């Protein structure tokens with residue numbers, strides 16, 4: 001804590017430990033496992049958000065609020081790109097070629113490099129960014145930061161289901177887009193994303209889309225729409241969206257309304273008619289055009305027909321995200337050893353425990369998921385509040401904490 005208060009940004013954990021034992025030599029005799037106890041203390045400080053262990057280079061970030069500051073600056077930079085594609089080239093992100101408020105910009109270039117790597121890794125680890133390979137390089141894509149509007153909104157053709165919920169709408173939407181894109185069953189690209197809509201191509205064929213409407217403070221409505229997708233594909237898509245929203249929205253706030261459309265004249269059946277007919281035990285709507293629309297909820301029947309893939313889609317999304325984060329971390333490891341060569345610490349034990357840390361993180365998906373929701377909220381709220389006012393970013397973190 002004393003080192004943190006000096007304002008120092010980063011320190012190798014091994015060096016912190018060495019400094020600690022030099023200042024408190026009597027403790028070495030008293031505690032024969034001082035190294036592990038020190039590690040536990042570092043973990044406790046991290047749990048209180050006072051420091052952050054980086055997954056590479058054995059580093060401890062002593063001013064973790066800077067990581068949030070850089071993350072929101074990066075997200076805003078992606079939003080402000082003239083192409084409106086909510087993305088920024090990974091090279092630009094990692095080299096810091098984007099606007100960071102002067103009072104938050106780190107003067108030391110080497111240290112900034114390490115923080116930039118940690119920032120990008122963190123955004124990927126929290127399901128807030130997709131990494132996309134394009135012809136001109138790799139991009140970090142932020143589904144909630146697109147500027148262009150989806151032309152078919154708010155009435156996309158093929159809409160079939162509306163899911164309403166209360167909670168952090170933007171982070172629920174962004175993480176849903178990223179996780180669906182990593183689910184192995186569906187994929188998407190920047191060209192298929194808009195401010196509030198994403199279209200996925202199903203591996204099994206056809207298109208599945210989500211469209212987000214924010215209907216009030218902390219209230220959202222996600223419309224699902226389909227084109228050329230089979231009943232089974234639609235079932236898995238809907239089930240995953242519902243599971244994702246249910247998990248992250250306020251408990252009990254999610255509601256699903258199935259939209260029925262007359263295949264003959266393409267007109268949606270009004271919700272009130274569906275409700276009235278169902279109350280009378282009827283499952284058929286006679287359209288004025290002469291067509292008939294089945295208004296029975298097919299969910300139960302489909303659930304019997306198709307086994308749920310939510311769990312395996314989640315596992316695929318975790319694996320893909322962890323892989324991307326791991327690649328970034330490994331890059332950063334190379335980078336940090338280049339930067340710190342000549343001032344390496346002798347504590348090899350610390351290095352190995354830091355590697356263990358990243359491997360543990362790979363498997364601790366459940367823990368990561370919880371941390372994600374929390375951190376995604378902080379980062380997104382920060383991004384929103386700093387885009388509303390460019391000043392006062394320093395107080396944003398304490399306000400949201």
Ligand SMILES: [Zn+2]
Nearest residue numbers: 262265287289
């Ligand atoms: Zn009709």
